[in-house]
Amino acid sequence: MEGYDSSKYEKMSVATDLLVFTVEDDKLKILLVERSEEPFKNALALPGVFVGINETLDEAARRGIKEETGLKNIYFEQLYTFGEVKRDPRMRIISVAYMALVPLKKLDFIAGERTVNAALYDVEEIISSKKKLAFDHKDIIKYARWRLANKVEYTDIAFHLVGEEFTLPVLQKVYEILLGKSLYKANFRKKIAPMIEETEFVTSGDKHRPSRFYRRKKEM
Amino acid sequence: MEGYDSSKYEKMSVATDLLVFTVEDDKLKILLVERSEEPFKNALALPGVFVGINETLDEAARRGIKEETGLKNIYFEQLYTFGEVKRDPRMRIISVAYMALVPLKKLDFIAGERTVNAALYDVEEIISSKKKLAFDHKDIIKYARWRLANKVEYTDIAFHLVGEEFTLPVLQKVYEILLGKSLYKANFRKKIAPMIEETEFVTSGDKHRPSRFYRRKKEM
DNA sequence: ACAATAGTGTCTGTGAGACAGTATCGA
DNA sequence: TCGATACTGTCTCACAGACACTATTGT
Numbered sequence A, B: 001m002e003g004y005d006s007s008k009y010e011k012m013s014v015a016t017d018l019l020v021f022t023v024e025d026d027k028l029k030i031l032l033v034e035r036s037e038e039p040f041k042n043a044l045a046l047p048g049v050f051v052g053i054n055e056t057l058d059e060a061a062r063r064g065i066k067e068e069t070g071l072k073n074i075y076f077e078q079l080y081t082f083g084e085v086k087r088d089p090r091m092r093i094i095s096v097a098y099m100a101l102v103p104l105k106k107l108d109f110i111a112g113e114r115t116v117n118a119a120l121y122d123v124e125e126i127i128s129s130k131k132k133l134a135f136d137h138k139d140i141i142k143y144a145r146w147r148l149a150n151k152v153e154y155t156d157i158a159f160h161l162v163g164e165e166f167t168l169p170v171l172q173k174v175y176e177i178l179l180g181k182s183l184y185k186a187n188f189r190k191k192i193a194p195m196i197e198e199t200e201f202v203t204s205g206d207k208h209r210p211s212r213f214y215r216r217k218k219e220m
Numbered sequence C: 001a002c003a004a005t006a007g008t009g010t011c012t013g014t015g016a017g018a019c020a021g022t023a024t025c026g027a
Numbered sequence D: 001t002c003g004a005t006a007c008t009g010t011c012t013c014a015c016a017g018a019c020a021c022t023a024t025t026g027t
Helices: A057-069 A104-111 A123-128 A137-154 A157-161 A168-179 A185-195 B057-069 B104-111 B123-128 B137-154 B157-161 B168-179 B185-195
Strands: A013-024 A027-034 A048-050 A075-082 A093-101 A118-122 A165-167 A196-202 A212-216 B013-024 B027-034 B048-050 B075-082 B093-101 B118-122 B165-167 B196-202 B212-216
Touching (some): A013 A057, A013 A168, A048 A057, A093 A137, A118 A123, A137 A157, A137 A168, A165 A168, A168 A212, A185 A196, B027 B057, B027 B168, B048 B057, B057 B093, B093 B157, B118 B123, B123 B137, B137 B157, B157 B168
Parallel strands (some): B013 B093
Antiparallel strands (some): A013 A027, A013 A048, A196 A212, B027 B118
16 A cells, blocks of 8 residues: 555445355255346346445345345355456446355245345356346356365365254265265265264154264364 | 445445565565555555556556566465455555465566565564554465465465476475475475476586476476 | 485375165155 | 165275485585
8 A cells, every 4th residue: 555545546336245055956056136127127136235334344244144034143255356347337346255055944944034036046057047147246156156166175165055953865965066976975974974973863754764863073 | 236225335445455475595475565654654564556446456456566576477366355344544445365476586586676665574474473564464464374375285376486497396395385394205296296397407506416497287 | 435405116004986785764 | 575765894096194215416
């Protein structure tokens, strides 16, 4: 900042765009809204909020997630900041993208109480479809999709897409969806064994062997 | 953005803070400037520039790097965006941090022509020292340091800290500095063998066996 | 010959990949 | 008993870690 008079540089709007991911019907889904106004009227868009002058970026993201999903304590992280000049044809907006991961159960729980036009869309379909999304939102989704596939390999993010207690077949499916390939049961279980602990519960009602529920082991 | 009137949200200044890293004297160094004005007068700070209204974030970062180092074509990537409300006591500034990696040779080359108060500082010393840096810049450096250590394990960033042609002992040293631990020669060489190709040149003048120069293999 | 650093061969343990097998439910 | 899915044992192979060895320069 040395040598610059900040007043010579115009200020700009800063927003957070929110990428709320979940898994539904064995597919990775993302929460999108249909725009009711120009520009990009009727196109699908990421939900987003402007950052208040007395609000941190994380706070804005948390507020936006709360407004869109009703949920307060879900996992989210900053993804990337997009600053193309003409992202928004109306004016200069810097967009700090945040990625949130939430188990479907939690979204269902509140879905009934809300009357927004937000809905879940298949991420692969959105990405490969020719249909245009608002602004640069398709690029943002592509980038997030790529990051998810990467991070699942060396972090625990996948756990945020299942509930507190989960069976291993379900968790494996989440890994497979994020990675985009199928895994061998035995190997998968060996790999995550150190990260989980048994519960006393098992599934029931299925016409096959029950599956045990596990939970994440608290790290020491 | 649905349902929000952007005019209700105040605009803010957006800046890029630049973390220019290099390796000197077998230590990881970063380019810092001494502030000549309040706030934080005389404290060390990251160089930075405000983002122009018709300038993308990447362009602003590139411009800042050019201004500080004179260099145009060096590797850089967006690191993270910091948006605490009181980062800057004067006003609200969103800072998009960029990380640049440059071989010392290139910095030396232009150092003479310039008369800025920028200089290289030992990163570990800055991090562990009690001395305060301007704004939240120490936190930013800590985060970048952590990311570097991570990324060196699964990407090629280390190559950006050596020149076009380099010997393996030198490259290994860079890896060791970034990782913060020493490596076994033989293992290191096996690991990077697929990424490099021999040149016809070797070192000379040292009172021991010469070392061959390599260059990065162009990927197929 | 010696000091010093460059560079290699090879043993071992760990962990991912692949596959075949066993276990337990409902019907 | 059978269909279906849950779960396990074990072989193989690639690769990282560890270490000992050989190679080539200047003095």
